Amino acid sequence: MxxxxxxxxxxxxxxxxxxxxxxxxxxxxxxxxxxxxxxxxxxxxxxxxxxxxxxxxxxxxxxxxxKNQPAIELTGAYFFDHINNIKIYWHNIDKLSVISIRGNTYVNFILKDKIEYAKQLDGFLSKILFKLPNPEEIAIKTEISLVKGRNEDIYNSIYKFREAKKLYNFQTNNSTKPA
Missing domain, CATH: 1.10.287 (Helix Hairpins)
Structure with missing residues (x-):
């Protein structure tokens, strides 16, 4: 990919x-x-x-x-949000959705392991939020309205990358299991 x-x-x-x-x-x-x-x-x-x-x-x-550097980078292993300087591995994403807040469009991520994500955060308040008893309600999001292109196309590209990675992992895991 x-x-x-x-x-x-x-x-x-x-x-x-x-x-x-x-x-x-x-x-x-x-x-x-x-x-x-x-x-x-x-x-x-x-x-x-x-x-x-x-x-x-x-x-x-x-x-x-x-410097004409990218805002978002999609690779075979991860989604890199240069806007927030956050790397989210495909295996850690449980669900994706698009949300709109005050006229800005975001990709909302529901992660399997939020601790892996929280380790990358800088800022005292951000890290404290993930240490609260129930951090599942905290939104992990990337503002795609700051990215050049149609928001729907960007979201679809992220979604397809994730689905392709899930399919690849599924096929790899099933081919290595003994019969």
Missing amino acids: NNVLYPYYSIKLWTDSAIFLIITFLLILLTLFSNNQPFGIILAFFLIVLTKNRIKRTIKNLYRNL
């Missing part, structure tokens, strides 16, 4: 990133220079801590877009 690479949808990526970065930096600056000191400095510090990983990820995605 050949690798499939999907580039970023530049206009949406740059628009969403600019809005996020401008609002975040304005909030930080407004709290830093507010009249309610030292509360403003403390609040600005917490805003920086909470948004640090998202700011890094946004800048990384803008850089990857400028």
Whole structure:
């Protein structure tokens, strides 16, 4: 199976990133220079801590877009979401679906082993969410509205890759079993 690479949808990526970065930096600056000191400095510090990983990820995605690197990569072994810097192995995906949240389209993954996924997360809050007693309700999703192409075609390609991998594993497992 050949690798499939999907580039970023530049206009949406740059628009969403600019809005996020401008609002975040304005909030930080407004709290830093507010009249309610030292509360403003403390609040600005917490805003920086909470948004640090998202700011890094946004800048990384803008850089990857400028370098014409892919947003999503499908290989024989895994689905690599460069947007969130997450690798999901095909054997770990139980179900796939498409969801829409506030005008953005996502591929929603239901995983067999969420601990394998959680090890890749950066950020204190993200890791804590997966240590809660019932992390099954936490959505694992990739925003495909940031990827160039029709959302349905991208989802279908991901689905076909997963199904082909399941079929290959099924055939391999059955051919190696003794009769």
